[in-house]
Amino acid sequence: MSEDLRSVYSRAPEIFQRLRKEIDKVIVGQDRAIEQLLVSIIAGGHALLESNPGLAKTLLVKTTASCMGLDFSRIQCTPDLMPADITGTTIIDEIGGGKKFRFEPGPVFSNIVLADEINRASPKTQSALLEAMQEKQVTVGNKTYALDRPFFILATQNPIEMEGTFPLPEAQLDRFLLKIFMEYPTMDEELEILERYTIRAEPKVSPQVSKEEVIALQKLCRDIPIADDLKRAVVNLVLATRNWDGVQYGASPRASIGLILSAKARAFLQGRNYVSKEDLHVMAYPVLRHRIILGFEAERKGLTRDQVVGDILKSLSL
Structure with a gap:
């Protein structure tokens, strides 16, 4: 381990603590969602x-980007958004009587890219993000441009306004490391939200990490x-999704990789230098819930993907 990495490793607990404290200035509650978002970033997904x-x-997403001192851009997805609005376009400049082609980068050239209401973009525009998500690069015309590191797509969608939307295809969903659910606040949390945003000045945050x-x-x-028996448990879990009653299509090997990486990131955030069974159990839900497709009969009965994941975990004693 290099001297720089050793220095960051020794300061990691303090860095994570500062990050959480700074995010908590703005976000009330949502502890699970915040942890999972940080897991995704630390795991590089x-x-x-x-x-x-x-x-x-x-x-x-905006608060997390501000706390991490990373370049941030936002794409507000709408049906008329075009791929070039995301990736950028080639512009012709007239210089000294001649013409020169110049590439004008789009908002995807940033460290954290917020794709707000991603399911409102057309399939053609959604697909423009695939290369960036998988290969950390963008091809425009016959030229390929590398994206700056670190690079994350953090997308949002809401499940109740489906008119005029385009559900993400499974191939694109599979490229998201985690699907994170955010819950309604409790009574005390909502009172704190009222206190914080109707009486006091809106809180400000500052970068806590470079x-x-x-x-x-x-x-x-x-x-x-991570222990070999936990690796085998991960593989057994993913294999089980492909043969489970009510599941039409199970998770891909990308889920196995994602579950181990996210479990490592959760252990790291919690100050441990080993992966526990609890890490696998907790991270199995956000890693798998968007990677399995239920059959018609299971959906008709109201079975949810989280219920399926929970049943499989129980059967494997995880």
């Missing part, structure tokens, strides 16, 4: 946040060991 309107999905430290934390996360 993209995240899809889903909740009913008004539960601070966009605010959480871009270089984020990259170092991602490298350190991968070095956290």
Whole structure:
């Protein structure tokens, strides 16, 4: 381990504590969603946040970006949004009587990209994000442009306004490391929201970590060991989704990779240098809930994907 990585590793608990404290200045409650969003970033994956309107999905992403000192851009997805509006376009400049082609980067050229209400964009525009999400690069015309690191797509959608939307295809959903649900606040949390946003001045946050430290934390996360029996448990879990009653299509190998990486990131956030069974249990839901497709009969009976994941975990004693 290099001297720089060793320094970041020794300060990791303090960095994570400062991050949470700063995010909590703006976001009330939502502890599980905040933890899972940080897990996604430390593990180097993209995240899809889903909740009913008004539960601070966009605010959480913007606050996290501000606290991490990373470049941030926002794409407000609408049906008329075009791929070039995301990736950028080639412009012709007239210089000294001649013409020169110049590439004008789009909002995807940032560290954290918020794709707000991603399911309102057309399938053609949604597909423009695929190369960026998987390969961290963008191809425009016959040229390929590398994206700056770290790079994350943090997308939002709400499940109740489906008119005029385009559900994400399974191939694109599979590229999100986590699907994060945000819940309604409790009575005490909502009272605190009223206190914070109707009486006091709106809270401000400041960067608590640098871009270089984020990259170092991602490298350190991968070095956290995981026992062989837990690796086998992950594979058994993913295999079970492909043969479980009521599941039409199970999770891909990308789910196995994602579950181990996210479990490592959760252990790292909690100050442990090993992965526990609890890490796998907790992270199985956001890793798998968007990667399994239920059959018609299961959906007719009202079975949810989280219920299926819970039943499989129980059967495997995880």
